[in-house]
Structure formats: structure tokens, C-alpha cells
Amino acid sequence: xxSFIPREVETLWTxxxxxxxxxxxxxxxxxxxxxxxxxxxxxxxxxxxxxIVLFVVTLMALGVIVFAAxxxxxxxxxxxDDPPHNEPTRDSRLLFQGFATLLLSGxxxxxxxxxxxxxxxxxECQP
Amino acid sequence: xxxxRLTGACRPIRSEExxxxxxxxxxxxxxxxxxxxxxxxxxxxxxxxxxxxxxxxREAADVATLFFTMLLGGAIIWAGxxxxxxxxxxxxxVHSEKNxxxxxxxxxxxxxxxxxxxxxxxxxxxxPNVRPWFQGADGGxxxxxxxxxxxxxxxxxxxxxxxxxxxxxxxxxVPVGERVVFSLKSPDVIHSFWIxxxxxxxxxxxxxxxxxxxxxxxxxTYRGVCAEFCGTSHALMAFTVHAMQPxxxxxxxxxxxxxxxxxxxxxxxxxxxxxxxxxxTVAGTEAQGKIGPDLTAxxxxxxxxxxxLANEVEHVARFLRDPGRIKPGAKMPHFTMLPEAETDRxxxxxxxxx
Ligand SMILES: [Cu+2]
Numbered sequence: 001x002x003s004f005i006p007r008e009v010e011t012l013w014t015x016x017x018x019x020x021x022x023x024x025x026x027x028x029x030x031x032x033x034x035x036x037x038x039x040x041x042x043x044x045x046x047x048x049x050x051x052i053v054l055f056v057v058t059l060m061a062l063g064v065i066v067f068a069a070x071x072x073x074x075x076x077x078x079x080x081d082d083p084p085h086n087e088p089t090r091d092s093r094l095l096f097q098g099f100a101t102l103l104l105s106g107x108x109x110x111x112x113x114x115x116x117x118x119x120x121x122x123x124e125c126q127p
Numbered sequence: 128x129x130x131x132r133l134t135g136a137c138r139p140i141r142s143e144e145x146x147x148x149x150x151x152x153x154x155x156x157x158x159x160x161x162x163x164x165x166x167x168x169x170x171x172x173x174x175x176x177x178x179x180x181x182x183x184x185r186e187a188a189d190v191a192t193l194f195f196t197m198l199l200g201g202a203i204i205w206a207g208x209x210x211x212x213x214x215x216x217x218x219x220x221v222h223s224e225k226n227x228x229x230x231x232x233x234x235x236x237x238x239x240x241x242x243x244x245x246x247x248x249x250x251x252x253x254x255p256n257v258r259p260w261f262q263g264a265d266g267g268x269x270x271x272x273x274x275x276x277x278x279x280x281x282x283x284x285x286x287x288x289x290x291x292x293x294x295x296x297x298x299x300x301v302p303v304g305e306r307v308v309f310s311l312k313s314p315d316v317i318h319s320f321w322i323x324x325x326x327x328x329x330x331x332x333x334x335x336x337x338x339x340x341x342x343x344x345x346x347x348t349y350r351g352v353c354a355e356f357c358g359t360s361h362a363l364m365a366f367t368v369h370a371m372q373p374x375x376x377x378x379x380x381x382x383x384x385x386x387x388x389x390x391x392x393x394x395x396x397x398x399x400x401x402x403x404x405x406x407x408t409v410a411g412t413e414a415q416g417k418i419g420p421d422l423t424a425x426x427x428x429x430x431x432x433x434x435x436l437a438n439e440v441e442h443v444a445r446f447l448r449d450p451g452r453i454k455p456g457a458k459m460p461h462f463t464m465l466p467e468a469e470t471d472r473x474x475x476x477x478x479x480x481x
Binding site: 106110113114117118120121122123 | 254
């Protein structure tokens with residue numbers, strides 16, 4: 001594990017990881033159901049299979065978001081220091097970014113869960 | 128001209144008595160009456176022939192339950208927030224920063240997330256009830272095809288084989304206790320078919336056929352409306368809904384199929400002479416026009432001009448002399464050049480059709 005994950009990630013891009021996963025998950029859910037309902041092919045593939053596939057996609061998305069959140073938490077020093085991190089120093093900036101990323105990951109996690117809830121209840125495609 | 132337009136039922140409702148009784152002394156009574164007036168706009172919309180909160184059908188009952196659940200939940204949370212606000216403003220107690228942080232985390236993040244998740248799940252779980260879907264809906268279920276046109280409704284009753292049994296307009300009849308499938312279409316712009324007491328609305332989109340199933344539970348006469356802006360007379364595009372006992376419904380279907388407009392020869396002659404037949408149909412006569420509303424058994428309709436006027440001779444005469452004055456943009460030409468005696472005579476003929 002240790003060899004995989006760099007000890008420190010210092011780039012603004014980590015901030016966007018979770019929201020991007022959220023956006024991709026959202027697009028994947030809507031596109032898959034829409035295309036499935038429009039094409040209805042192949043016939044052997046039932047709506048429940050779509051449900052299961054998207055359920056797995058959801059779990060994967062949540063996994064990535066949790067990982068991003070863990071990275072952010074680490075960058076934030078596991079909550080050692082309290083916000084606001086508003087000193088004009090490199091340390092403070094890193095902590096601030098870590099904290100902001102952690103909050104965004106939380107939001108994205110919730111959003112992915114909310115987007116997946118209707119999947120459990122949708123009955124079928126309606127022509 | 129506004130005074131005789133049909134409006135939705137606006138009668139004040141049950142809680143009047145209860146609210147007034149709360150005031151014990153005179154002052155209290157005045158206050159109660161004042162608050163009653165303040166509540167009026169809200170209360171009148173809670174009952175009547177066009178209220179989603181006074182359901183007469185299954186789907187509408189679910190919608191109303193959903194609404195009241197959300198209302199109650201919202202009221203409790205609102206009361207809690209206002210309570211906190213008063214607490215914060217009045218008591219000058221010192222709280223530790225840690226406790227404040229906890230409050231923000233639990234009260235500001237966790238609580239709303241959980242509540243929203245619960246509400247979302249509840250609403251999504253209700254969805255299949257509110258919009259039931261039946262595989263192979265064509266088999267067995269009664270079908271009515273409704274086409275939204277600027278600014279009226281073409282209504283076709285289909286027989287078991289899916290062929291048109293007969294056509295009518297601006298009025299929908301359904302049997303109580305039986306699920307009916309509506310096929311919704313539009314030839315011009317997007318309209319939306321909505322019978323609030325029976326269920327949710329569904330758009331009518333040009334080039335598409337949308338299906339909506341509704342089940343009436345309480346017999347009665349209700350009102351449906353167009354719920355998507357479709358032009359200048361959009362607000363004057365409504366229809367009457369009759370939920371009937373099944374045996375009455377069957378009898379009506381039979382009678383309606385046998386209806387013809389030949390009893391009043393003189394009225395019919397005028398109708399034909401002035402070219403109304405180019406657009407209108409009256410079953411059993413030469414008039415077989417398809418552009419405007421079918422006028423067979425027109426006298427039975429609860430209203431004229433798609434829920435706009437009372438269905439009485441004087442109003443119908445006024446309508447057909449100058450439809451555009453009553454419904455701006457209506458696609459029927461005016462007949463102001465005809466002598467009034469003749470338009471009155473035609474109106475009498477039409478309102479007499481059964
Ligand atoms: Cu309309």
C-alpha cells in the first residue's frame with residue numbers, strides 16, 4: 001500500500017477528484033438507464049441487471065470518494081489543527097486545501113448516494 | 128365578460144368553525160376572524176373540484192399524503208430552527224467552541240443529510256404508486272385518447288380493439304373504481320393534461336404518445352386543466368371530468384354512441400348552411416369536420432369553450448359570434464356577419480343536442 005500512495009500529494013487537482021467522480025457517476029446512471037430504455041437491447045438483459053450494474057458502479061464511485069477523502073484527511077493532518085487555516089504560509093495553505101477537499105468529498109459522497117436512491121425504486125422503462 | 132366565466136370552486140372550508148371558536152373573548156374573536164381572512168387564500172385551494180389536496184382518486188391520494196407528510200416535517204423543522212433562533216437571541220449563555228462545532232456538524236450537516244435521504248427515499252418509494260405502470264396496458268384496460276390542441280381537448284374513446292369508438296371534446300368521463308389508460312398526444316405545441324383530484328399531470332408532446340393511468344374512487348364532477356403554457360388562451364383551456372358509477376358509465380357509452388343531431392331540422396340546416404360543418408362533427412348528420420371540437424351531444428357538456436363559459440344559449444351564441452374575443456387566439460373564425468337571430472338559433476340547436 002505504502003509504495004502505491006505517495007506520502008504527500010500537493011496539487012490542486014486532488015480537490016476536484018470527488019466532485020468529478022460524482023459527475024461521472026451521475027452521467028453514467030442517467031445515460032445507462034436512458035440508453036437501455038430507448039434501445040431495449042439485448043432482450044435478455046433485464047432492467048434488474050441494469051440496476052445491479054449501476055449498483056456496482058455506485059459502490060466503486062463511493063470507494064474512490066472515500067479514498068480521496070482519506071488522502072484529504074491525511075493532508076489535513078487527521079484533524080490535529082482547527083480551521084480556519086488562514087495564515088499566509090505553505091503549511092496553512094496545505095491544511096486549508098486538505099480540509100476543503102475533505103468537505104467536498106463528504107458532499108460528493110452524499111450526492112452519489114442520493115443519485116442512486118431512485119435506482120432502487122424505479123419500476124421499469126416507460127415507453 | 129369575466130363575470131360569467133366558470134371559475135374553479137372557491138368555497139371556504141371546514142376549519143372556519145374551529146378557528147373562530149378558539150377566540151374566547153371579543154378581542155380574541157376579532158383576531159381569529161382576521162387570521163381566518165389571512166388564511167383564506169390557502170384554505171380555499173384545499174378543497175373543491177380542482178384541488179390536489181381533496182383527492183378523489185388513488186394517485187391523487189398518494190400525492191396528497193406526500194404533500195402533508197412533507198408539510199408536517201417542514202413545519203417541525205421550521206419550528207425547531209425558529210426556536211433556536213429565539214434561544215440564541217435571548218439567552219446570553221456562553222457555549223464552548225467545541226459544543227458549537229458539534230452543533231454545526233450534527234445539526235447543520237448530519238441531520239439535514241439524513242432527513243433529505245429519508246424524504247427522497249419516501250418520495251421515490253411512492254413514485255410507482257403515483258405513476259403506476261402496467262406491462263401490456265393495451266390488453267384489458269379501458270383506453271381514452273386525449274389530444275391537447277390550442278386551446279381545447281379532443282377526446283376519443285377507444286374500444287377493446289384499440290379502434291376509435293367515438294369522439295367528443297372538452298369533457299372526460301371515467302368509471303369509478305376502474306383503472307383507465309389515457310394516451311396523451313398533441314399536434315401543435317406542448318400541453319399538459321392534469322386532473323388534480325385524480326392524479327399528477329403529464330405532458331402532451333408533439334410527435335409522442337405519453338401514457339397516464341388514473342383510477343377514480345369517488346363519483347363526482349371535477350375539473351381538469353392544461354398545465355403547460357401553450358399560447359394566449361392557455362388559461363382558458365380546461366375540461367370537465369365526470370367520475371361515474373360503472374353501470375351509469377356503460378349506459379352513457381351506449382347512449383352516446385347512438386346520439387345524433389337530426390331532431391332539430393331548422394337548427395341543423397343553419398349549422399350546415401353557415402359552414403360550421405367544415406370544422407365540426409355532429410354525429411348522424413352531414414357535418415363531419417375534424418378541425419374543431421366534435422359537437423355531438425354538445426348540450427350534455429358542463430361548459431362551453433373548453434371550461435370557459437357556462438353552457439347556456441346566450442353564452443354559446445356570444446362565443447360563436449366572436450370566439451377570439453372570449454378566447455384570444457382561438458382557432459375558430461368569428462361569425463359577426465350573421466344576423467343575431469341566426470347565431471342564437473344555432474346556439475339553441477347546439478345546447479339542445481343530447
Ligand atoms: Cu394547452
